[in-house]
Amino acid sequence: MQASPLDLAQSLKEEGYLIDEESATTLFLSLALGKPCLIEGPAGVGKTQLALALARTEKRKLIRLQCYEGLDLNKALYDWNYAKQLLRLQLSKTEEWDEIKVDLFSEEFLLTRPLLESILSPVPVLLLIDELDKSDEEFESFLLELLAERQVTIPELGTISAKTSPIVILTSNNTRDFSDALRRRCIHIYLAYPTLELEISILRSQAPELSDRLVKDVCEFVARVRKLSLQKPPSVSETIDFARALKALQKETLNYGELMGTLSVLLKYPKDIAKLEERLKKWETEASQRLE
Incomplete structure (x- = not known):
């Protein structure tokens, strides 16, 4: 574990992730107190x-549970190896049923x-429960x-305690509310879209081949696009x-009049693209008037 929030932020930066001071402090406290961390925010802000x-950063094996509607314990926690149990039955015809039953429902089968893998792991792991809001309330209650x-x-086996204490991270895109019981057990981080300055830093870090001018132009443009009423902001x-x-189109700056055909990289819904295309005409006119 890192010695301070600043050290944690620096270690994450070395792994290619830039985090603001407030979020770094909250995450540090989650680790220091040994409490799960619930990271909430819109899709695509970097929760996962x-x-x-x-x-x-913590040099831990990652165990990931991707949540979805209808997720149950057989997919998240455990299941029984029915084929192996059937074979055991076939080889145990002379044994008493009480003896066989105890054997069938043992860890061997x-x-x-x-979830169970993270509990049984002999080495410390990080358990990521991703997009918990896609699961139902029954599964949420089980997690408590x-x-x-x-x-x-x-x-069939009773209570199984963790051999080592996993770091537990939960993420949510806020498509539904969680119970007070779940929230009470977690420390919370809300990740919003980054500030202009932070997004510029992220883009420079992730795409160092881009010119400073293009990085600045793109981040300012995206910040402007996010202010529109869109089904899914970029x-x-x-x-x-x-x-x-x-960059692939050999652009070193962003020109409103040269973006047709590129917007589907940024936006994923036809209505959003159409809305932005219409707005681009207005922005291009405004830009031309400023230059006159």
Whole structure:
């Protein structure tokens, strides 16, 4: 663990992730207090990337559970190896059922899923529970024991406590609210879209081949686009892709009149693209008037 929030921010920077001072302090306290960290914010602001960079910084194996609608314990926690259990039954015809039953539901026949894998790991890991808001409230309730006590309960085996204490990171795109019980167990970070200065730094870090002028032009343009009423504002990764697309077209500056055909790199919905194309005509006119 890093000695201070500043050290943590520097270590994350060395792994290619730039974080603001406030978020670095909150994340540091999560690690220092041994509490799960719930990272919330719009899609594409770097929540998952922060968890990945933290795993590298802390030199921990990453175990990732990608949440989705309908996720259940058989996919998230454990399942039984039914084929192996059936074979055991076929080879145990002379044994008493009570003896066989105890054997069938032992760790030998257990298939570990990400949550249980993080609990049973003999070395410290980082458990990333990604996009928790896509799962249902029943699954959220199940997580409470893991988040609070670093243990899980399997009916056939009982309670299993963590061999080492995993770092637990949860992410959410805020598509639904969480219970007070879950929030109470976590320390929270809200990642918004980066400031202009931070996004310029991120773009320079991730795409050093770009000229300073193009980096500045693209980040100022994207900041302006995000102020529009869009179905999905551009994410940081889309900013990077857009800047690289302009570079591929041998552009060293951004010109409003030369962006047709490039906007689908930045925006993902036809209505958003159409809205921006219409706005570009106005921006181009305004820019021309300023030059006159």
